[in-house]
Amino acid sequence: MQSLCHTVTCSDVETSFLTAVGLLLLIHLISLGVMTSVILEYRHIHKKRHMFLRDLDPNHPRRSSWNRRMFVGIYFLLTLVIAVGSTLFYFLLP
């Protein structure tokens, strides 16, 4: 009589694991894409605002861009940390 039990082979486990890792990498790729588009748009609008203020008043003091750069840097680094950290954490799951 044919056994009704489904036998999970090593190949099945490997395939599902690789699918999960692939999905995880795809999600993080999309996440990096979102981050890049937000940062580029932010830079563009910031530059446009600065030009507008300079048109209104050529002597308008140039605003410090360090806060903006630091914030964009934090966003970039945190996105990378989340991408690498969550992928490594998935490998660590028992």
Add this chain to the structure above:
Amino acid sequence: MNPNPTTRADEELIIAFSTHWIKYGTPIVVYIVLTGISMLLFTIAYLSGSAPVVSTITFALGGMILLVSHHWFFYKIMSESLVEIIITNRRLIYLEECLLICDDMHEVTLERIRAVEAHKRGLMENLFRYGSLWFDTGGSSIESSRSIPLVPHPHRHAREIARLMKQA
């Protein structure tokens, strides 16, 4: 000829400022709470290692919450930081920004403004010294587009606008 069609030849910048920092409060609190929830879900995923289905589902849920809240937080903060109020000797400009979605410019010329009012209502607004500016442009109804919310020190700015209205 003026190179920028949005500026006028005899226009002079008086002051340019952003809205009050309290606008960052809600995104920060929501981000901290959601990050905490996702960390909790990651811990549950790690501890429930003997049940792979539960572990995978909680990991996926935690990851999704973490990613969505992370991007939402930075998107919100970056958008809010670009909101600006510009007062010139000719007009008042309120620039609203939601990155990739909206880029609004509300403009009221000083000749059109009949009266300007500053409102500070509630404990929070009085405690942190912010409020809203409202303009009477001669219409019959009160429109939300005629008021600017989250203005730091609104009474001071209302006085300045009233002074410029007299000069205009």
